[in-house]
Amino acid sequence: MKNLIEEICGLGYHPNGLSFAEQMVKYIYEDLKDITKSFVDIAFRLDEANRLKYYTELGYNNIFEFAEETFGFKKSTTYNFIAISQKFCAGMKLASDYDRFSYSQLVELLPLPKDHIRNIPSTVTVSELRELKKCFKQGYDYVGC
16 A cells, blocks of 8 residues: 555655655654764763752752753663763764664663673664673673673
């Protein structure tokens, strides 16, 4: 069954020459870049607010209280944002060694030493990362797991 756009256009191709399916994939990749930028921005700003104690000016005792009351973030979420900023970011950007990973992957990578992360591909799932962490704890490297 054709979608409405294909029926209206009658071609099955987007004006830029890509099929509608290919264009959809392109749009999702672009949107994923926006998601990455957003979580990195949030991580940087929470880290900065914590370091500079901006939360006190707003009447809060700590960054966790501030983030929960203001944004509804659990303490673990706030902790993860700040830790990602400190470990994987260079200012408001992910460092080039880590920009291939999603937020969820980076959360799982937080406890690992940077030299262990170097060989981990971006295609690894969160559940696979959890298994890898178990291997690393047992003394195996990525290849030996």
